[in-house]
Amino acid sequence: MNDAAKVLDGPDLAIGIPLSRVADGAMLLGHAQGEQVLLARRGNDLFAIGAFCTHYGAPLADGLLVGDTVRCPWHHACFGLRTGAALRPPALDGVACWRVEQRDGTAYVREKIEVRDPQPLPVQAGHPDSVVIVGGGAAGNMAAETLRREGYSGPITMLSADASRPCDRPNLSKGYLTGSMPDESNFLRSPDFYEKHRIDLGIGVRVASIYPGNRLVLLADGTHHGYGALLLATGAEPVQLKVPGSDLPHVHYLRTVADSRALVAKALASQRAVVIGASFIGLEVAASLRSRNVAVDVVGRETVPMEKILGTEVGSFIRKLHEHHEVKFHLGTTAVAIDEIGVTLQNGEHLPADLVVVGIGVRPALALAEQIGLATDRGITVDEHLETSVPGIFAAGDIARWPDPLSGERIRVEHWVVAQRQGQTAARNILGRRERFDAVPFFWTEQYDFGLAYVGHAERWDKAELAGTLDLETRDCTVTYSRGGKKLAAAFVHRDLDGLRAELEFERANKGPTA
Ligand SMILES: Cc1cc2nc3c(=O)[nH]c(=O)nc-3n(C[C@H](O)[C@H](O)[C@H](O)COP(=O)(O)OP(=O)(O)OC[C@H]3O[C@@H](n4cnc5c(N)ncnc54)[C@H](O)[C@@H]3O)c2cc1C
Ligand code: FES
Numbered sequence: 001m002n003d004a005a006k007v008l009d010g011p012d013l014a015i016g017i018p019l020s021r022v023a024d025g026a027m028l029l030g031h032a033q034g035e036q037v038l039l040a041r042r043g044n045d046l047f048a049i050g051a052f053c054t055h056y057g058a059p060l061a062d063g064l065l066v067g068d069t070v071r072c073p074w075h076h077a078c079f080g081l082r083t084g085a086a087l088r089p090p091a092l093d094g095v096a097c098w099r100v101e102q103r104d105g106t107a108y109v110r111e112k113i114e115v116r117d118p119q120p121l122p123v124q125a126g127h128p129d130s131v132v133i134v135g136g137g138a139a140g141n142m143a144a145e146t147l148r149r150e151g152y153s154g155p156i157t158m159l160s161a162d163a164s165r166p167c168d169r170p171n172l173s174k175g176y177l178t179g180s181m182p183d184e185s186n187f188l189r190s191p192d193f194y195e196k197h198r199i200d201l202g203i204g205v206r207v208a209s210i211y212p213g214n215r216l217v218l219l220a221d222g223t224h225h226g227y228g229a230l231l232l233a234t235g236a237e238p239v240q241l242k243v244p245g246s247d248l249p250h251v252h253y254l255r256t257v258a259d260s261r262a263l264v265a266k267a268l269a270s271q272r273a274v275v276i277g278a279s280f281i282g283l284e285v286a287a288s289l290r291s292r293n294v295a296v297d298v299v300g301r302e303t304v305p306m307e308k309i310l311g312t313e314v315g316s317f318i319r320k321l322h323e324h325h326e327v328k329f330h331l332g333t334t335a336v337a338i339d340e341i342g343v344t345l346q347n348g349e350h351l352p353a354d355l356v357v358v359g360i361g362v363r364p365a366l367a368l369a370e371q372i373g374l375a376t377d378r379g380i381t382v383d384e385h386l387e388t389s390v391p392g393i394f395a396a397g398d399i400a401r402w403p404d405p406l407s408g409e410r411i412r413v414e415h416w417v418v419a420q421r422q423g424q425t426a427a428r429n430i431l432g433r434r435e436r437f438d439a440v441p442f443f444w445t446e447q448y449d450f451g452l453a454y455v456g457h458a459e460r461w462d463k464a465e466l467a468g469t470l471d472l473e474t475r476d477c478t479v480t481y482s483r484g485g486k487k488l489a490a491a492f493v494h495r496d497l498d499g500l501r502a503e504l505e506f507e508r509a510n511k512g513p514t515a
Contacts, residue, residue: 013037013048013109019102022046027070029061032098032109039100039109040065040081046102047081048109050095054086060095064500073496075417075453076442076503083115088439089142089420092188120153126432128228128392129154132217134207134368135233136160138169138416139397141188142423143231143430148197150431157225158194159202159217164257165191166201170416172260173281174446177288179264186257210372212390229392229430232369232380233423236362236398236414241276245338251356254281263357267292270355274298274343276335278305280445281359283318287447289357290325297351298322299330299343310491311464314452314479317471321450324472362414364399377401379412384436386426394430396422404457405438405510407488411457415443440506441489450475453499456489456506458482468495 010030011017022028022041029051030037036051038060047068051060058074065071068081077091084097099110123129131147133140136158144158160166166188175181194201206220210230218224238253240246252263263285267273273289275282278300286296302308304315305322319329330345337344342352364379375381375389379401386394386402397419401412421439428435441457458481468477470493478498479491492499 008034008036010036013039013107016106016108019046019105019107022107025065027061027063027065029059030109033112035096037098037109038070039107040070042068042081044102046100046107048098048100049079049081049084050097052095053077053079053091054093054095055091062496064497064504066504071500071503073500075444076455076500083113085115089138089424090417092142092145118149118151120148121151123154127152127154128430130226130228131156131231131430132225132227132229133158133231133233134210134217135231135235135397136162136166136201136203137233137235137397138166138419139233139235139423139426140231141166142420143233143396143427144199145197146424146427147430148199150428152427152431154228155200156198157200157202157227159205159207159219159225161204161206162256162258163204165189165194165203167257169255170444172257173254173284173288176260177264177267177285178291180291183261186260207368210368212372212393215392229394231423231426231430232388232393232395232399233397233419233426234365234368234399235419236364238358239361239363241335241358241360243335243337246358248338248340248356250340250354251338251358253358254285255362266355267294270294272297272353273355273357274335274351274353275357275359276300276343277359277361278302278329278331279309279359279361280306282357283322283447284445285357285359286322286327287325289355290322290327290448294355295326297328297330297343297353299333299335299345299351301332301334303332305329305331310452310454311461311466311479311481313464313466313470314491318447318450320472321448325448362398364412366399369395369399377410381410384438385429385434386422386437387429394426396426402437404441405436406440406506407457409459411441411459413441413443413457415441417442438507438510440503440510442503450493452491452493453496454489454491455499455502456481456487458488461488468493 008031013030014032028039038051040047053072062073071078078088085094097113101108167186208220209218272295275286275298307315333346335343369380380395398414404411425437444453461481466479470477476494481489490502
């Protein structure tokens with residue numbers, strides 16, 4: 001919980017508040033029993049839940065009420081008002097929930113409602129006798145947790161090639177790399193969590209092959225695991241730069257906790273870095289290194305950073321933002337060689353560096369899928385239930401290409417929240433729910449004190465319209481991306497509520513005219 005939670009704001013809801021102060025559809029921040037409470041009203045119903053998001057501590061009072069849920073303003077987690085349960089990631093844990101009593105036109109927040117962990121259900125018809133999850137990232141971890149939340153009582157095995165337990169990857173290039181967050185903040189859960197929920201977590205374990213006929217996965221160490229249902233959540237791997245010197249020890253990539261620890265250790269001893277790649281990872285790394293006072297040059301093939309994803313206006317602003325922080329850009333070019341003291345560019349220029357970070361994109365980790373002949377198309381092709389071309393094998397996260405109801409196209413994205421939500425849906429479908437994956441893609445980026453949230457998916461657009469202001473002094477805008485007159489996505493700067501409303505609007509469009 002963030003520091004704001006320690007200061008008790010708003011009225012004392014335990015001594016009562018006139019109902020007239022909480023309009024239908026409104027939320028009010030108050031406190032009860034020494035804790036901050038969010039009071040929300042839906043018609044005649046009043047709900048009281050914890051006031052801060054369990055993800056990174058956003059104030060839920062700034063979020064959006066949708067039915068009997070509230071959505072978090074920062075990264076769009078969703079909590080149920082009736083129980084406080086975390087219904088949608090990135091929040092993994094629910095918030096507290098209090099009983100509200102109404103008497104004579106006054107609402108009183110009473111005792112906390114105890115929310116019990118779901119009871120394991122006896123293995124049911126249609127449930128697999130065991131589940132193996134290949135991958136311990138956003139999608140894999142969420143799938144394992146969801147299986148237990150849904151009461152699945154069979155064995156769950158999660159196998160991860162990473163050397164550490166499931167981590168908060170977005171934190172690796174942001175809070176942890178800037179030094180504002182401790183090492184422990186990198187992990188989604190404690191080791192005890194997996195033990196308590198009987199999730200058999202294999203760390204540093206690589207699956208070498210799969211035998212769908214025998215329902216077996218074979219590990220690189222020669223051991224094997226049988227499965228009733230299989231989820232592939234192998235994510236993506238950084239594209240390797242292949243130039244002379246790219247294997248030198250001061251050349252770093254960033255995907256895992258081990259990568260991030262190595263980068264932090266090196267940054268502490270470095271004066272000058274060259275970041276190769278001017279997209280999200282490269283620019284977040286550049287910003288974080290600047291906060292450690294490392295001088296940074298950024299090299300990118302594009303002429304405007306992130307132009308392809310966010311358009312010229314946002315891209316130009318991001319360049320200015322970094323330049324304001326004394327980052328030097330070398331765009332429309334690339335590195336042709338690296339040596340112990342720097343990086344040589346195409347035009348022969350040599351940039352001095354004692355640290356080089358390569359962030360030139362990722363490739364979905366498809367080797368296992370291809371080996372067993374799953375249908376692939378620059379990702380594993382899945383249906384709307386996230387099932388692959390082989391029944392009983394599901395795929396989720398950065399590797400999955402799914403039919404996106406909004407664009408009508410098959411898309412694959414590399415976003416944290418999408419991977420988690422796919423893990424959630426895949427888990428339910430492993431249990432036979434036949435739930436359609438129709439979540440609206442969402443991502444965010446943070447660089448210095450600048451944050452941007454993006455809702456929807458526009459791989460190509462013919463119009464990017466900026467409403468508001470985006471310059472170094474004033475950052476308050478919405479950028480709408482559309483093609484052929486159809487709105488496909490929107491980006492928001494300092495407009496959290498508009499971002500939530502846009503998500504809802506896209507969701508309704510996904511569900512069709514009756515929604
Ligand atoms: C530094 C960084 C910052 C990011 N910041 C953001 C952000 O701000 N916002 C955002 O939306 N997205 C962000 N992303 C992207 C986001 O983290 C990914 O989209 C997300 O992690 C994808 O989840 P996943 O489960 O598909 O794959 P991953 O999280 O990559 O997990 C894949 C797992 O599969 C395992 N694996 C692979 N092959 C095998 C095998 N053969 N056997 C066993 N295990 C295997 C890996 O070890 C790993 O455990 C960031 C990514 C990085 C690297
Ligand atoms: S702080 Fe609420 S979703 Fe991130």
